[in-house]
Amino acid sequence: MTEISTLGEFGLIHHLTEKIKLFNKSTVKGVGDDAAVLNYKDKQVLVTTDLMLEGIHFDLMYVPLKHLGYKAAVINFSDIYAMNGQPKQITVSLGISSRFTVEHLEEIYSGILLACENYGVDVVGGDTTASLTGLTISITCIGEAEKEKIVYRNGAKENDLICVSGDLGSAYMGLQLLEREKLVFEGQTENVQPDFTGKEYILGRQLKPEARKDIIAKLAEKGIQPTSMMDISDGLSSELIHICKQSNVGCRVYEDKIPIHIQAVAMAEELNMNIVTAALNGGEDYELLFTCSIDDYEKVVAMEGVGIVGHITKPGLGMHLVGREGEEIRLRAQGWNSLDAP
Amino acid sequence: MTEISTLGEFGLIHHLTEKIKLFNKSTVKGVGDDAAVLNYKDKQVLVTTDLMLEGIHFDLMYVPLKHLGYKAAVINFSDIYAMNGQPKQITVSLGISSRFTVEHLEEIYSGILLACENYGVDVVGGDTTASLTGLTISITCIGEAEKEKIVYRNGAKENDLICVSGDLGSAYMGLQLLEREKLVFEGQTENVQPDFTGKEYILGRQLKPEARKDIIAKLAEKGIQPTSMMDISDGLSSELIHICKQSNVGCRVYEDKIPIHIQAVAMAEELNMNIVTAALNGGEDYELLFTCSIDDYEKVVAMEGVGIVGHITKPGLGMHLVGREGEEIRLRAQGWNSLDAP
Numbered sequence: 001m002t003e004i005s006t007l008g009e010f011g012l013i014h015h016l017t018e019k020i021k022l023f024n025k026s027t028v029k030g031v032g033d034d035a036a037v038l039n040y041k042d043k044q045v046l047v048t049t050d051l052m053l054e055g056i057h058f059d060l061m062y063v064p065l066k067h068l069g070y071k072a073a074v075i076n077f078s079d080i081y082a083m084n085g086q087p088k089q090i091t092v093s094l095g096i097s098s099r100f101t102v103e104h105l106e107e108i109y110s111g112i113l114l115a116c117e118n119y120g121v122d123v124v125g126g127d128t129t130a131s132l133t134g135l136t137i138s139i140t141c142i143g144e145a146e147k148e149k150i151v152y153r154n155g156a157k158e159n160d161l162i163c164v165s166g167d168l169g170s171a172y173m174g175l176q177l178l179e180r181e182k183l184v185f186e187g188q189t190e191n192v193q194p195d196f197t198g199k200e201y202i203l204g205r206q207l208k209p210e211a212r213k214d215i216i217a218k219l220a221e222k223g224i225q226p227t228s229m230m231d232i233s234d235g236l237s238s239e240l241i242h243i244c245k246q247s248n249v250g251c252r253v254y255e256d257k258i259p260i261h262i263q264a265v266a267m268a269e270e271l272n273m274n275i276v277t278a279a280l281n282g283g284e285d286y287e288l289l290f291t292c293s294i295d296d297y298e299k300v301v302a303m304e305g306v307g308i309v310g311h312i313t314k315p316g317l318g319m320h321l322v323g324r325e326g327e328e329i330r331l332r333a334q335g336w337n338s339l340d341a342p
Numbered sequence: 343m344t345e346i347s348t349l350g351e352f353g354l355i356h357h358l359t360e361k362i363k364l365f366n367k368s369t370v371k372g373v374g375d376d377a378a379v380l381n382y383k384d385k386q387v388l389v390t391t392d393l394m395l396e397g398i399h400f401d402l403m404y405v406p407l408k409h410l411g412y413k414a415a416v417i418n419f420s421d422i423y424a425m426n427g428q429p430k431q432i433t434v435s436l437g438i439s440s441r442f443t444v445e446h447l448e449e450i451y452s453g454i455l456l457a458c459e460n461y462g463v464d465v466v467g468g469d470t471t472a473s474l475t476g477l478t479i480s481i482t483c484i485g486e487a488e489k490e491k492i493v494y495r496n497g498a499k500e501n502d503l504i505c506v507s508g509d510l511g512s513a514y515m516g517l518q519l520l521e522r523e524k525l526v527f528e529g530q531t532e533n534v535q536p537d538f539t540g541k542e543y544i545l546g547r548q549l550k551p552e553a554r555k556d557i558i559a560k561l562a563e564k565g566i567q568p569t570s571m572m573d574i575s576d577g578l579s580s581e582l583i584h585i586c587k588q589s590n591v592g593c594r595v596y597e598d599k600i601p602i603h604i605q606a607v608a609m610a611e612e613l614n615m616n617i618v619t620a621a622l623n624g625g626e627d628y629e630l631l632f633t634c635s636i637d638d639y640e641k642v643v644a645m646e647g648v649g650i651v652g653h654i655t656k657p658g659l660g661m662h663l664v665g666r667e668g669e670e671i672r673l674r675a676q677g678w679n680s681l682d683a684p
Contacts, residue, residue, distance in 0.1 A: 010675060028386060032588070033495050034424040034572055035390035035485065040382055044370060048377035049467060049482055051435035055474040082376040093393035093480055125391060132397040133475035138435055140391055140482040143377065153375050230376055246374070333352060 002102035013128055015102065016109050020123045024088045026144065027122045036124035038089060043144040048079035054134030061185075062178045065104055067207045068137070069111025075233065076141035077119050078211035078286045082231035083152075084219070085145030087119060087211075092126035095136030108137070119213060149225070151290070156228040156247035160291040160312040163226075165215045165305055167259040168236055169275055172282025173267040174199075174206030180271070201263045209286045215306065216288075222299045226290035235281040236309075238333040239289050241319055247291075250317040253310030253331075255324050280321065280331070344444035355470055357444065358451050362465045366430045368486065369464045378466035380431060385486040390421035396476030403527075404520045407446055409549045410479070411453025417575065418483035419461050420553035420628045424573035425494075426561070427487030429461060429553075434468035437478030450479070461555060491567070493632070498570040498589035502633040502654040505568075507557045507647055509601040510578055511617055514624025515609040516541075516548030522613070543605045551628045557647065558630075564641045568632035577623040578651075580675040581631050583661055589633075592659040595652030595673075597666050622663070622673070 007015055017031045029037040038045075052072055054060060060068075073090060080087040092112060096105065105128075116123055121141070177199055196203055211231075219226065228247055230239045236258070244251050258279050268275035291312055292300060300306060310322075320328040349357055359373045371379040380387075394414055396402060402410075415432060422429040434454060438447065447470075458465055463483070519541055538545055553573070561568065570589055572581045578600070586593050600621050610617035633654055634642060642648060652664075662670040 029494065034421040035388040035427070035483075037425070037487075037492060038387035038389060039489070040387055041384075045380035045382055045387055045484070046377040047380060047431070047433060047467060047482070047484060049433040049435055049469055049480070051437055051469045051471055051478065051480055053437050053471060053473050053478065056437075056472050079376040083379070085377070089389070091389060091391040091482060093391055095393055095395050095398075095478065125389060127391055127393045129393055129395060130398050131395050136393065136395065136437065136478055136480075138391070138393055138478075138480035140389070140433060141377075142387070142389060142484075145379075147381070150379060152371065 004096070004100065004102055007102060012102070016105060016128070017123070019113065022122045023120045024122050026088050027124055030122060030124040031126070036089065036091070038124070038142065040144055044147050044150060046080050046083050046085045046143040046145055047140065048076055049138065049140040050076050052137040054136070059182070060135065062182055063207060065107035066111035069108040070115045070208055072137045072139050073112045073115035073121070074209055074211050075286060076139050077115070077121065077213070078231040078233070080141055080143035081211050081213055081216045082229050082288060083143070083145060084149050084216060084226065084229060085143040087121050087141050087143040089122045089124045089142045090116070091140045092123055093138040094126070094128050095131035096128070097131045097133060097135065100135070119211065151226045151229040153228050153230055153243050154246040156243050156249050156291040156312045158249060158312055158314055159294050160227050161294055161297060161300060161308050162240070162251060162253060162310040162312060163290050163292065163300055163306050164232070164236065164259060164287055164309050165212050166285065166287040167261040167264070168232065168285050168287060169279030169282045170202045170205040170261045170264040171209060171284035172278045173264040174202035174204070175284070176271055176273070177202060177267060178206065199263055199267065201261060202267055206284065209284065211286055212288045218303055222303065224292055224296050224299050226292045229288060229290035232285050232287045232289050233283055235283045236289065237280045237331045241331055241333045243289070243291065244319050248315050250313040250315050251310055251319050252313055252322055254322045257307060257309040259307045346438070346442065346444055349444060354444070358447060358470070359465070361455065364464045365462045366464050368430050369466055372464060372466040373468070378431065378433070380466070380484065382486055386489050386492060388422050388425050388427045388485040388487055389482065390418055391480065391482040392418050394479040396478070401524070402477065404524055405549065407449035408453035411450040412457045412550055414479045414481050415454045415457035415463070416551055416553050417628060418481050419457070419463065419555070420573040420575070422483055422485035423553050423555055423558045424571050424630060425485070425487060426491050426558060426568065426571060427485040429463045429483050429485040431464045431466045431484045432458070433482045434465055435480040436468070436470050437473035438470070439473045439475060439477065442477070461553065493568045493571040495570050495572055495585050496588040498585050498591050498633040498654045500591060500654055500656055501636050502569050503636055503639060503642060503650050504582070504593060504595060504652040504654060505632050505634065505642055505648050506574070506578065506601060506629055506651050507554050508627065508629040509603040509606070510574065510627050510629060511621030511624045512544045512547040512603045512606040513551060513626035514620045515606040516544035516546070517626070518613055518615065519544060519609060520548065541605060541609060543603060544609055548626065551626065553628055554630045560645055564645065566634055566638050566641050568634045571630060571632035574627050574629045574631050575625055577625045578631065579622045579673045583673055583675045585631070585633065586661050590657050592655040592657050593652055593661050594655055594664055596664045599649060599651040601649045
């Protein structure tokens with residue numbers, strides 16, 4: 001293990017950034033000056049940022065550092081795709097405590113750089129500093145889009161279809177599984193042997209989420225221009241409420257249409273939890289939620305990996321989940337409750 | 343005092359961002375979607391980021407929250423000016439511990455928004471989250487510049503003049519003063535009454551630095567295109583070494599040319615410190631260091647608030663400070679030592 005002090009500030013930054021490869025023409029100058037220089041020509045520039053703190057957003061006891069770096073990058077890409085754009089650059093700021101070695105930082109960086117390679121994104125800057133306490137990761141992502149292609153949250157119209165990619169609730173059930181295994185490890189429950197067989201999917205959804213670049217590509221390919229779009233980071237309920245409020249509309253989503261993976265169902269049963277609640281409020285799935293005109297119905301139905309879960313209504317009709325028996329349940333915004341939690 | 347939990351995540355974000363005014367045409371869409379949307383047309387885009395952590399970069403015992411917000415924003419603007427650009431947008435991410443109230447956050451935000459108003463910059467996004475430990479502030483700044491006007495660190499040429507704006511070492515001496523008063527307050531020294539009379543300048547330099555927008559404007563006005571430029575955040579020595587290494591040149595700076603404020607001199611005497619060392623290695627002055635052609639000599643001499651401190655040499659001659667007796671002392675990169683410190 002290499003103590004960070006052996007490299008010093010500038011040595012450390014050089015060490016971590018020397019492996020960076022640049023993929024994009026829009027990156028004129030990356031790491032190494034007061035600011036990065038980008039050239040977006042006639043495209044519009046998209047900017048999003050996320051702050052991840054140890055103990056709040058991740059627990060190093062069960063999250064490998066490489067996965068953490070990968071996820072920290074990918075969740076930012078996801079926000080850019082949710083605008084119907086393409087992520088192009090990120091800046092990476094790390095606050096690290098004295099228990100970290102150079103090898104630990106290399107692990108985090110290797111995850112970030114792997115994500116960048118997979119999605120064609122350049123690391124163009126950042127800041128690395130000591131932290132008196134836990135690990136801090138702050139990533140800002142810059143992306144591009146043609147002006148007329150950008151999809152905001154406020155364009156949903158009455159009768160529009162509500163669509164969701166992939167499945168929901170798996171990341172949350174993966175987290176529950178990890179939390180349980182942590183308790184086992186700490187000896188706080190009976191001695192259940194950790195066994196992840198048959199649970200690989202939900203674990204992967206929590207530890208190594210992917211952003212739906214493929215869905216954005218398919219939408220373009222099929223000529224579907226969504227009327228509104230978001231990525232599902234806080235849970236379907238919460239995101240739908242954002243879209244409805246900003247678009248001044250109501251919505252109906254159908255319980256039996258919500259896409260749920262069989263491993264998430266099994267995990268919920270094992271833990272005696274309600275999987276629909278997890279799918280609605282669990283968060284961290286990083287799937288795309290979008291609305292589109294009913295004229296696009298045939299195209300959407302033909303899209304692999306996308307399901308229609310409901311439709312947009314007049315604002316007066318409110319925002320509801322329609323249960324299997326036809327009962328209407330009002331959607332509530334849970335958000336993540338990190339601010340109240342610990 | 344208002345508990346943050348009374349507003350909830352979305353309420354808090356709304357509360358903090360509703361007062362944001364937008365100044366720039368390039369801001370198409372600010373806070374409120376997955377990403378901000380910017381339009382830079384034919385300009386190049388500059389991106390810089392800074393991470394500030396409690397206990398490392400600031401001590402809430404003597405730094406008022408409003409000043410902290412102001413400084414966190416301004417030090418990012420400074421990086422954009424150091425590229426000869428104009429800052430236009432920032433994203434603001436805050437990690438806050440449970441001891442913070444809504445009023446505390448309003449204080450931080452009011453400082454950030456004041457800085458934005460003074461410099462004509464828009465807050466376009468961010469992230470607010472709980473922190474298990476101290477306060478975390480991560481700001482990313484986006485700015486613009488014409489391609490041919492951007493000044494990098496690698497363009498210094500032999501015989502170029504080395505110029506510095508304002509004065510150096512004051513921010514560091516202000517920090518020493520605050521540290522001393524903190525010890526007094528904690529009863530760790532004899533009972534010296536805190537007295538800031540005659541020390542207002544160095545205190546202001548530490549607590550409420552400004553970025554040299556005015557110098558950038560004057561350079562343009564006078565038609566001076568620097569060959570290299572940086573802002574002085576880590577100390578003159580360290581920044582000169584960056585410029586020399588990236589430009590593959592050497593330098594000579596003259597001790598008697600280094601601009602030092604009389605209050606900084608007095609404070610150094612009082613504390614038995616070497617003010618030249620403070621000016622060379624102290625950091626946080628956020629002045630501009632630039633090199634320009636000797637052909638610009640007359641123009642630079644006529645610039646108020648800028649001094650010529652030395653000149654660029656062949657790389658073989660190394661990087662040296664020339665003392666008052668003509669002795670040559672090799673410049674060393676101290677950087678900040680936060681990574682080793684605590």
